[in-house]
Amino acid sequence: MTHQFCTFHVADFLFGVPVLNVQEVIRHQRMTRVPLSHKTVRGLINLRGQIVTAIDFRQRIELPPLATGNDPVIIVIRTGDGAFCLLVDGVGDVIEVDDSTLEPAPGTISSLVREMVTGVYRLKEHILIALEVEEITCQPATVERVC
């Protein structure tokens, strides 16, 4: 069995989400911040009349923000609960991977990330971390706040 992943990179990591979940990739655009929201929520984007929440993937995996001057790229991802935007450093190719190269997520990766990782694919040059889209929007409970 092979799967197609839309890849993106954040810092030195290469991530992939199933290509069927990706609606589109758009350039960075103005967003409205949401006061009191979870820190992973970057703001709201007007996507052709639809209001979509933007999740900062760097915040999600607790990386420092992107250096100023570098705008993130936005991947619009569809899930069962509607769409959301994922802010990433850059988008790579759509690649096809074979199940035979799949390995379970290493036990040593941070618990923040482990929940959303479905597995790791060994590519020729990189390691592709495959993500579960439904889990990306989960807000790490430790920092959850009640409004």
Place this chain on the structure above:
Amino acid sequence: MKTDLHEQLIKDLLIESFEGLDSFDRDLLALEAGTGGPDILNRMFRVIHTIKGTAGCLGLQKIERVAHVGENLLSLVREHKLTVTRAIISALLRYADVLREMLHLLETTRSEGDRDYSEVLQLLRDLQTPEAAAPAEAAPAEIAPVEMAPVGAPVVLDEEVAAENGWGLFDDSAPTPTPTPTPTPAVPLSVTPAPAVPAAAVVAAVKALPKVSVPSAPVPVADAGAKTSVAETAIRVDVAQLDRLMNLVGELVLARNQIAQHLVTSRDAGLQAVAQRLNHITSELQEGVMKTRMQAIDSVLTRFPRIVRDVANELGKQVRLEMAGRETELDRTIIEAIKDPLTHVVRNSIDHGIEMPDLRTQAGKSPTGLLFIRAYHEGGQVNIEIADDGAGINPERVKQKALEKGLITPDMAARLSDREAVSLIFLPGLSTAAKVTNVSGRGVGMDVVKTNVERIGGSVDIHSELGQGTTIKFKIPLTLAIIPALIITSGGERFAIPQVSLLELVRIEGPDGKNGIETVFNAPVFRLRGKLLPLVYLNRTLELGGTSEMTSADDVRNLVVLQADGRQFGMVVDAVNDTQEIVVKPLGKQLKGLTCFAGATIMGDGCVALILDVLGIGQHAAVLAENRAGTNTSTAAAETTDEGNRQTLLVFDAGENSRFAMPLSEAARLEEFPRGKIERSGRREAVQYRGAILPLIDVANQLGRGPGIVSPDVLQVVVYSDQGRSVGLVVDRIIDIVEEKVVVERHGLEEGILGSALVQGQVTDLLDVRGVIRRAAPAFFTVAPSL
């Protein structure tokens, strides 16, 4: 190709028939109530005739045959060969249900099914003979004047005629009253329910009628024709199609705005004119498309008269249904989603709520129970209340039941407040009906109602008073509703405030800007026409940063006075922009936990603005009582029951371990004075205040309480004014301003104290403000009136 067409025709038949049957039901009830217009029977007849005809056309013989039987009965009624009786109405309602069932079967299985409806059909046939339909005595009198028409004929027309009638689909004008030679349609309005009138009187009455009503006879026919054409001006559109249109219009608005921005630099007059037209057209288009998605809640409520009648009849109860706010608009998808929950609650209210007539009479109520359904917009939500004046819910019984079923532990039961106990009915598997009836009591229900409503982001709340009735309140979000809103700016962000929560806008300028806002400890308040208004700084509440704080250069503040939950508070914002009709869009599930926002909307320039949830903001900023998430259910209960007894109290300390409260309305102002400002004249203390002398009364001292914890340099003073004179009550510490229902226990042991009460869960003495002042300065009240 042929099957496609067939499918399409069946679909049309289904849609048309379901709608027709709904109006058929409504008309029947109107007929029973005697409120229908003259063409009501024609309309009903036409519905059935159309179903019969279309079904015949499509080869649906069973539906056609069933429809035919009812049509016969209807035609007799229409020609006044039969008087409408309760029995006929009931039979026709059942008949409509049979048709519906068959159509449902057709919809789901594409076949007519093989159920046996012979019982209903036989009933309809039996009723065609007047003896069965009306009490035997009255019957001959009823038919007497119309004997000229062939009485037996419609009954003979049975199955063989039906096939021929099949093509009646294209003959919508058929139900013109059969042109009889004699003025038979003399009694178009004589829809008397089961006449118990002496035969002679009826004959006389009927004989007297023809002269009066003949001239009006042709009118209904013409009228009916006109109505059909009106119905044909409406078409059905797929909702998904409307959604696509809506999004496209949103895009168009964006493009329009971008053009507008480029135009600023252009000097081309022609282009300017075109752009302006584009602007107008876009706005109108946007508005038009938005409206198409909205539907009045009436489309749900309209089912209820029938349901209420059926359920009440079945249970032998008498129920009067009243409805208000039928025009309240809701998004179509939401209307679909709340249909079943509402229906369930209505049935429940009649079954469990309203008592049998004799019980009601015993309880001193009218034998007819009242069911009141009200829908209205509030704060970006639609509220739907279903209230009955029945027996109410006994919290003890609910508890017992829940205990029996093992849903709660005895320990929990003991701790539950009445309100919480009543809310147990939302637990799965709980029914308090003593016995299971056909209508309800199977223990599936309220929990399903709750889940369904919560699924669309709404909430259900129940309030019940034993012996007085039960009110169930739904709060339904308007996921895609258009509401008027005020756009404001705070901390550099724009926000929309639903207009319904808005009372007024206050602009504080000049010295007032500096002095108008006072603080009671950390809580800012503003005096608005003599009343103290708690304030919220939006930028602080939302942690936006920015400056709502006074800067020395600018003396202007914008205050938005809001109302939520029956209470008022002011919100300080940076700027008030304008009012707009906004489209409420839901927030993604990542933001569901934020109570401060009711949704989001897209502004004219394409940016997103958040819609404030006024109640949520008030609670977040703690200017409204905390009754979030059942943390304080007892006060929440008090709130809904005794709005009138609620009081706004100023709570303060004065003296050792002494907590006092006084009505906030008696406090004219709250002031702080440096202790150094106190001047003494004799034994009296006073300060200079606003160009006058303000005598001071130390509350703790007056009441003989020991010294409390006092700030060494600042004096806390509550200013009391009466007839232009003021006096300052010195207290140790202002604690809070609370709004609570207060039950005062009078003990009268101490002078200057009205009694004690629980305020915020603590024993608090209520200060007799006038008593204390009178004691300290007896002249204060006596001198003033003579001025």
